Amino acid sequence: MNRIEIDNDFCKGCHLCIAVCPQEVLEISKVRSGKGYLVPRVARVDDCTGCLQCEMTCPDLSITVIHDKGKKEADHA
Amino acid sequence: MHPLAEKMLRKSALPSIYCPGCGHGTVLNSFLRAVEKLGIYENMALVGGIGCSGWTPVFINTDTIHSLHGRAIAMATGLKLAQPKRKVVVFSGDGDCVAIGGNHFIHAARRNIDLTVVMLNNNIYGMTGGQVAPTTPYQARTQTSPRGNPEQPFDACELARAAGATYIARWTTAQPAQMAKAMREAIEHKGFSFVETVVQCPTQAGRYMYGTSSAVKLYEMLKDNSVKASKAGELTPEELTGKIVVGRLLQKTDRPEFTEGVYGLSDAKGA
Ligand SMILES: Cc1ncc(C[n+]2csc(CCOP(=O)(O)OP(=O)(O)O)c2C)c(N)n1
Ligand code: SF4
Ligand code: SF4
Ligand code: SF4
Ligand SMILES: [Mg+2]
Numbered sequence: 001m002n003r004i005e006i007d008n009d010f011c012k013g014c015h016l017c018i019a020v021c022p023q024e025v026l027e028i029s030k031v032r033s034g035k036g037y038l039v040p041r042v043a044r045v046d047d048c049t050g051c052l053q054c055e056m057t058c059p060d061l062s063i064t065v066i067h068d069k070g071k072k073e074a075d076h077a
Numbered sequence: 078m079h080p081l082a083e084k085m086l087r088k089s090a091l092p093s094i095y096c097p098g099c100g101h102g103t104v105l106n107s108f109l110r111a112v113e114k115l116g117i118y119e120n121m122a123l124v125g126g127i128g129c130s131g132w133t134p135v136f137i138n139t140d141t142i143h144s145l146h147g148r149a150i151a152m153a154t155g156l157k158l159a160q161p162k163r164k165v166v167v168f169s170g171d172g173d174c175v176a177i178g179g180n181h182f183i184h185a186a187r188r189n190i191d192l193t194v195v196m197l198n199n200n201i202y203g204m205t206g207g208q209v210a211p212t213t214p215y216q217a218r219t220q221t222s223p224r225g226n227p228e229q230p231f232d233a234c235e236l237a238r239a240a241g242a243t244y245i246a247r248w249t250t251a252q253p254a255q256m257a258k259a260m261r262e263a264i265e266h267k268g269f270s271f272v273e274t275v276v277q278c279p280t281q282a283g284r285y286m287y288g289t290s291s292a293v294k295l296y297e298m299l300k301d302n303s304v305k306a307s308k309a310g311e312l313t314p315e316e317l318t319g320k321i322v323v324g325r326l327l328q329k330t331d332r333p334e335f336t337e338g339v340y341g342l343s344d345a346k347g348a
Contacts (some may be wrong), residue, residue, distance in 0.1 A: 007078050007079075009078075009092075009222065010078055010082075010091065010092055012092070012096075012097035013124070014097040014098030014110070014293075014295055015292070016098055016103075016292055016293060016294055018293075019293040019296065019297070020296075023288055024334075037097070048280060049218055051227075053253075055079060055106075056103075056107070056110070056251065056253035056254055057106070057253050057296075058079075058097060058102070058103070058106060059088070059097075059098060059099055059100065059101070059103050059105070060092065060093065060095075061078060061079040061081065061082035061102075061105075061106055061109070062078065062079070063079070063179045064078075064079045064080065066272020077120055
């Protein structure tokens with residue numbers, strides 16, 4: 001299973017990652033981050049295909065998808 | 078924080094000044110991916126103009142100049158001539174690049190100097206409050222065109238082509254992987270390369286021009302209005318109105334590069 005990390009210190013709650021995910025893995029959280037934003041939360045991680053749309057779109061580089069085999073996708077440039 | 082951000086961003090400058098959902102951030106994201114893949118992090122220098130877009134290099138922990146409004150390309154020209162082995166990339170807003178800086182832009186293209194110019198086009202002056210720009214669509218409403226823009230916009234890619242650029246691509250924030258690839262090609266290209274990135278500005282262009290400050294809605298507009306360059310030829314001018322032609326628009330190698338020419342000449346004179 002892929003792992004998805006959202007960094008609440010830098011996320012600005014724009015919800016682009018939620019909108020671009022073809023698998024509807026993410027949804028809006030009901031709680032605000034320490035910065036006051038309604039950050040996304042990972043709702044259906046099983047459905048994540050690791051396509052990286054979310055992390056390539058994030059304007060604040062606050063979401064990271066760590067692929068199953070532990071391979072960080074930093075080289076998926 | 079994403080590992081690429083961990084590696085390359087200047088932590089003291091974070092969080093970025095961008096508003097939530099600002100497309101400039103996606104351009105920054107794509108650029109980090111391009112740099113990582115090319116392996117040029119240790120051998121680049123970045124120049125930003127003034128505007129929200131001009132801040133982009135400031136967030137990257139490398140040699141950067143946050144220059145003057147419109148003068149980023151002029152400074153980059155000097156930098157490239159002084160240190161020709163560096164990969165020099167300019168980040169310039171649409172106002173910065175083709176309004177106040179329009180002359181530097183066309184002359185850098187004319188010289189075919191080996192710079193990469195990334196123009197972050199939000200169709201407006203974002204930082205100063207949403208004034209009309211030379212890229213603002215005809216009849217669009219802004220803070221300084223409340224009854225609609227009476228001016229015709231520039232197509233910056235066509236301007237670059239006419240002036241002599243040798244690599245040109247345009248992508249929107251809805252195609253971040255292609256945007257990163259275009260930046261790689263542009264940086265590797267020897268000569269003047271231009272990547273127009275069409276981005277959402279929820280705060281200014283969104284609110285006043287497009288009737289929504291939702292980054293998601295604006296992103297979807299960019300996505301829906303994008304037309305691949307390979308398909309654009311089949312469309313009539315009317316059908317292309319309001320569309321954004323995306324893709325690699327030009328790549329050619331038939332013009333001499335300026336920096337090499339300058340060093341070649343000084344070598345010939347024994348300088
Ligand atoms: C010489 C000069 N003139 C005007 C300004 C005011 N000014 C700052 S940013 C800007 C326009 C920014 O628009 P753009 O380049 O499109 O960048 P954006 O903020 O939209 O990313 C202007 C007019 C300035 N800083 N310096
Ligand atoms: S990697 Fe793809 S499938 Fe997984 S959360 Fe991101 S956008 Fe959705
Ligand atoms: S795209 Fe980035 S900043 Fe926006 S909500 Fe998702 S993680 Fe947060
Ligand atoms: S004003 Fe517009 S361009 Fe400037 S940071 Fe905000 S959204 Fe981005
Ligand atoms: Mg602008």
